[in-house]
Amino acid sequence: MPRRNHKPRIFTCIHGTTPICKKGFTTMSGMARHVSNAHQPAQNHYGPPQCNPSWSPTPHIHNEPPLNNTGMQGAYTRYHPILDGTPCDPDGNDLPFGTAPPNYTPPELTSDNWDPFSTRVEFEVADFLYRRNQMPGTHIDDLLDLWAASLRDGDEPPFANHNDLYSTIDAIRRGGKPWSSFAVQYSGNIPDEEPPPWMVADYEVWYCDPRAVIRNQLANLDFVGEIDVAPLQEFGANGERVWSNFMSRNWSWNQADIISEDPQTHGGVFVPIILGSDKTTVSVATGQNEYYPLYASVGNVHNNVRRGHRNTVSIIGFLSIPKTDRQYADDPTFRKFRRQLFHSSLETILEPFCAGMTVPEITRFPDGHLRRAIFGLGPYIADYPEQVLLGCIVQGWCARCTAHRDNLDGEGGQRSHAHTRLLMESLDHQTLWREYGVVGDVMPFTSSFPRADIHELLAPDLLHQLIKGTFKDHLVTWVGEYLVSTHGEAHAAAIMADIDRRIAAVPAFPGLRRFPQGRGFKQWTGDDSKALMKVYLPAISGHVPQPMVQALRAFLDFCYLVRRNIITEATLGEIDDALARFHLHRQVFEQAGVRLDGISLPRQHSMVHYRELIEMFGAPNGLCSSITESKHIKAVKEPWRRSSHFEALGQMLVTNQRLDKLAAARVDFMARGMLNGSCLAPHLNLVAPIPPPPAPVILLDTDDEAVNGPRVEAAVSLAKTRARKYPSSAHDLGKHIDQPQFLDHIRRFLYDQLNPDSALSGADLDINDCPPFEGRISVFHSAVATYYAPSDHSGNGGMHRQRIRSVPRWRKGPARRNCAFLEKDPLQEGVLGLHVVQVLLFFSFIYRQVVYPCALVEWFIHPEDCTGPCEDTGMWIVEPEYDENGCRATAVVHIDCMVRGAHLIPVYGDQFLPRAFNYTDSLTSFHSYYISKYADHHMNEIAF
Template sequence: MFVPGVLGSDKTTVSVGTGNTEFYPLYGSVGNIFNSTRRAHRDGLSVVATRDYSGSAAFRKFRRQLFHSSLNRILQPLKPHMTVPRVTRCADGHFRRVIYGLGPYIADYPEQALLTSIVQGWCPVCLSPPDNLDSPSGRRSHEHTDALLEGCTLKELWDDFGIVGDLIPFTTGFPRADIHELISMDLLHQIIKGTFKDHVVEWVEEYIRGTHETAEADRILADIDRRIAITTPFPGLRHFYTGRGYKQWTGNDSKGLMKVYLPAIAGHVPSTVVKAVADVIEFCYLVRRSVINEDTLVSIDAAVARFHAHREIFRATSRPDGFSLPRQHSITHYRRLIQNFGAPNGLCSSITESKHIKAVKRPYRRTNHNRALSQMLLTNQRLDKLAAARPNDENLDAGAIDGPTCIGKVKLAKSYVRKVPRNVHELAEYLEQPRLCELIRRFLFDQLNPASPVPGGRAALDRCPEFSTERVFIFNSARAVFYAPSDMSGVGGMHHERIRATKSWYRGPPRYDCVFLEHDKDAAGFRGLHAARVRLFLRFKFRGVEYPCVLIHWFSARGDSPCPDTGMWIVTPDSERNGRPSLAVVHLDALLRGAHLIGVAGKDFIPVHHFDFSDSLDAFKAFYVNKYADHHAHEIAF
């Protein structure tokens, strides 16, 4: 049995007051690993520069080599069993002969350059020149570097190949270990924060400022912020109350912006700019899937090719020197990395970025800041013992649910709304839904006459069952549980979310969410779905049978294909001939999950005052079906 160790590191500064202590905490994870190695991973590496030598080339070389030597020393306990099997008890209780190895290494680009001993600006896995990174080239390897060391000077290695030739990589001496092959993808820093937030979003702003007068550019950018701020709420969606106006962006902020940014710029910039942004987001969601097949790989290649073509529009305003950016260039290697390591499924240094807060920064704050390292190590040891004493104390993420695979269900909330009428006619008056009784009768006609050629919506009302004395219970929400392994999910791949229909959400304005309903299992993507807005969750008994239902407002797709610029479907709310909204009562089982709709603003500007996110679903005439709300929506609403 071969067990590769997945490694990750993320440079951090813990001395906030003076800023002179840099830590490189190393994190590792395999099924079974020696405790000494686990502790070494958590301890991290501390590098302190002194004023006398911090600027010298010799000291910089010393620091880089110290980093590699420390990693090599940390991993030494594994080395004997990289060639000789070790009998190890596995998680299933069985003993197996295990061969250990070094697996993927997750790191941001500056650390990738340090790990692979290359010059900043070069690619850590290929030999493309820094002024044309996307050009075809050969791959880096230890063998290639060793051959160059025999015939080139250190200066030639630096200038012609981007190699720091006087460093010994930490993988030297380990079997089956080539750091250039072990460098993994980093979705957070390379794609989400790098290509999307730091590159494309900034380029869009520079394009707007470069093609408009200052006052008009400020007006457009302010409207983009307002569009982002009024985005309708959705489970797990980051709400940007002031748009993009943040000085310090976290990884979650960048992920949240990616979900709502595309509709915000549509109409204010040319379609080529919108397509360039859409290509980056589409690429990110494709490589993030938990299951990637050959068709997905083809789609990934197509997204990269489209992005390279569409980004040329930014050359005049933002990138006159070209697009040789290491983080952006990394997307060209993702297909090979996926084929080597498998589906990344969110693999990125955000894992280690969150860990170093717990393992380094918080323990540092508990010290007296005098020779803090030993105090930090002691704190971590004690925290580990406390965690081992209560292994079940961890709380699961709100979005993850344990359960059987591929079984989904929508259930009403456990508690119904109290102090409201139970009679359907009084309830209709209370809810300002005068057609509630009629719609329930038409629903019952469909339930009692499934083979009728005339649906309940078109049947004569006098043919529908009478419904007047039954008690009706209403609910503020329902809980959808569905199979979504690409999102935060339980062991069985199950994810849950809350769908709301309430007159007041957190004592504020009303909230009536949107949903997907399945209508054609054989149609692909959104063609097999309906979009609707929930107006009421209700439950009643009729002739001894209990019916959990939902009152919905239907939406219809505009056209037979998605928007060519954004790649999202556009829907409009349905109306009847007399102008009334097209409502219906359907069984709760017809609901698939929640849907996120974002208003299509086009070239119009959002009012500055008296317009809130709670008004969005009532104010717009058309809506984008946001397939980027989460990864499951991206898989079903394409």
């Protein structure tokens, strides 16, 4: 029988107030251990308590809060003592502490004024047709004509036609700043006869006022509680530093120290502007239509908001892309002009910030208060080619340090504008290029702005440096090259085909992208690479040497550690250890002849700078280029598809402007309480009272999704919809699911619940000593786990929801029985504190007026000789548990002991999989399984 005989504990069931007991499992408070061990950001988002009621040119003195709202005893947050975000009046005078925000709503913007719309219906229709459905103008006309034809005489549809709808959106007074342009032309020496076309062309750059865009972001009511107005330093319970959101980082604190040297800035708010740019192609089929968007975001908003695409990243410009024919493509003069055009365009677009970088500007914030904002250029999000262009360096060199391109991981100092100018004054262009990797004829645009140096501001890029660069382009490719060089092309092809079959055989898991044909696809996306990282390590284990597996493991550990939303000093130590192991084990690729010229690659070298960048800019997941990549879809690709494709940029600008206006209007209407409830509800009230809403039915399109806050304690609950066509008695249901001991399992479960102080568990008793049960049973096909997972795709408050399924037929195919973690021992860390089970059935019943939501599970246990995780993969191994009769060990457990889903991947060994093997058989066909530590970041944190 299962070896899980722990002393039972009494606790309050989360499904009611009746005390119950679960034999052998801890309470939900035990699960909170897995959540609250990570430091949580402070909830006081508007700076520390202020004891100086009025502004003066002397430093403010604040009372240090002894404890923040992290829930960690002894944890605290220290705010910057001078640039503390003190609210002020319109004249810039400090307000007394505790002063309520001024009523700044214009009289015409009352709770019943939909201006420029007449009613809520008009706004909802415009928002649905233009933003959500993206309906073409001709289709809008057809719909409105049908609408008009269906109405009675005298009634009219909300809009006459699509032009009426567009003009109404254009009349919205919030958001959507107008676009302007300027033209740039080559001003150097132009040949008298047949000059190159690029020399005489005009290059148009479109932009909107970035200062107005940032001020709109700062005033966005949607960011209440999600924005910091002062640099801060967070400390854990043991006094160690914690890095999370951008303003908790050393760089913003140091910038505040520099700014506060000017007494006029005291009490102000430092507002760092995060920038990002990257070319994107909207259509290959119609001639490589490329655009070069420039994005901006305020660093004060929290990482989860920026990652959640809640209007925190705005497009502020479209840069020009100079092109020429092949004759001049490598012309040094043309390449110099391209660099000059890029940097001069950025300098011109960002010029409106210059005045506010030294003199505070009165700016409104989401809480309604006015504050004195001091702007500054913050990190720049860019992939490596863009970093080369931004840093004015030579391809193959590092844009942050001076390490030589032939030995990037060797010694090198920090690049800076001052160092570059000194080199330019001392050396010729050839020496600069060859010995220092410096382009000697252009200075970066940041040299024209106060306190800005692009070499310092280049942000870490998880997507291109680690996921698509080091993992996909390097390590996966090198494994294939090793197999070919070692086994020959024919046998290597057979091994890689088996690796593909192993990848395809991975059991289904919520949020996991499957590869039915393995990894053999031509067009890789960032999501493809992320998904492959989760399953690649077990697939190659047994086919490649041990050090190669360990190199991949060390790299994946590094990726998952730096991707965490909250990083402590202990995490930094783990990052250093993972990087050292990666550098040690990756030598196998040199020894195997895959990298005969050594490993000196900019994307891998970037890992050396991650610790410093985390200390400067905090958790890298808030600055990854995946944020701007996803913005391409809404700001560039979708507007392009909605255009006529002829001179499309102007149409795209108008589309972006209208979308911004609709988004701003929605935030404003929501803040005034005008969008509460259904749009139809007021009309139904005119006819008959609306009955109470039924209990919500959970019908998710996906098994894995973000959930908007508030942040709550993690919990697992059964689906709201009961499954049909199941017997209601335990005896008949046991026969139906081929579990003849099902009724006995329920009786043993009830004994444990009713006798929490018993020295024996129900599993050890004669069945006749257990309570009889004749109640009715309701069956469910899934349960939903909701938990705090800010490192994964999460909603407001960092909440995430995952569906755990146990269904006899999945999408007209075989059964799908997900695995899950159960609570085991709250005093043990990681996997040792958890059980691993496969869920055979979710069900509930009532016994003595108490509802018991339960699951019938099969147990997995660690092998008897297991003393730790696998030496190569770093993953714990489990195997199915069997009883004395040689049958799978099963039991009924309370749903409250379930933590979340677990992902098991077979230990394939060195054997080849059959060609016809189906992934639906994976959980029943192998002797042992890895507990995947890379299924998602939350699992990586709680289980390892």
